[in-house]
Amino acid sequence: MRSILLILLLMTTLSATSEDNVIRLTSLEWPPYSGQKLAQQGASVAVARAAFAAMGYQLKVDFFPWSRAVSLAQDSQSRYIGYFPEYYSQDIASEFIYSDSMGSGPLGFIQQTAKPVDWQQLQDLQPYRIGVVQDYVNTDEFDALVQQGKLATEAVISDRHNILKVINGRLDLAVIDRNVMHYLFNTDPSLQGKAGLATFNDKLLDNRQLYICFRNTRQGKAIAEIFNQGLKKIDIDAIMEKHL
Structure with a gap:
């Protein structure tokens, strides 16, 4: 029930302030998983985009050196709500909200x-x-x-x-x-x-399983819930295989 309420809150917020339900994340040049010039911007980006699309959201990804990609996702003043693809780490889990697995490498x-x-x-x-x-x-x-x-x-x-x-x-x-x-x-x-x-x-x-790390805020948690639901509606393995 709390997850549903968070999603409804986020949808209300986005409809009032939105860029047509756009989700913005950072990533890095790490082909074949992510890269600005790759087809669908890489295997992991293709999975993320499909999962968000299944829930009615558009994903936009900007690419930076890795340290910058992470720091922008941490910055509450930036327009990014998370970064990916990331491996699981207990240290990172103390700062970010991990999505469900979106593939592996x-x-x-x-x-x-x-x-x-x-x-x-x-x-x-x-x-x-x-x-x-x-x-x-x-x-x-x-x-x-x-x-x-x-x-x-x-x-x-x-x-x-x-x-x-x-x-x-x-x-x-x-x-x-x-x-x-x-x-x-x-x-x-x-x-x-x-x-x-x-x-x-x-x-x-x-x-290693791959994840999106969302900023540890109420909005980040709500978007993570939306993404996780979207993952259940797509064939992750088929999308990954197509782009690897």
Whole structure:
């Protein structure tokens, strides 16, 4: 009942102030999941757009560097009510309202083809130099070990930089989504002809669920409820598969 009341309140607010029921979110260039020049602006954006459309809302997404995308969603003075796609993190959950899952992606490591890394638990990776992308959430266990200084990581500004550092031997491993890795090898000019030099490690970190993080306000909660209802009306897997 509370969810229904929140939705009704939001619909009343939007009808009075609205841009024709427009929902505004921030995102980043993270193909094939999100990107300004991708078809439907990427797989995750296509899912979000379809879910909102199923509830009678139009989604508009603006793209920024990741840290900026998150800070704009936090800013109560901005026109954005959330950001995506994001992995689940307890720290983030204390600041934002997570949507229901809107798909998933295989998270693991890229490695040199000539120097594969065999590991069973994260502690096995202590001898290796591991690349991460600045301000990205990985997994709770991995990020905790990094914070404790038990894993040696280097942060860069993009997955592309990490791929190049692995290929050039400056890193042993780098955290990356497998779909992102394949997309970059297929499309990035700086990586053309280099796909044979690096592979995706056989062991996954996790098959990570993807979410929208909504601002932790009454309006954010109401929009999250609308989005979650919209997700139930669409075929998430079919939309994701079409755009990956």
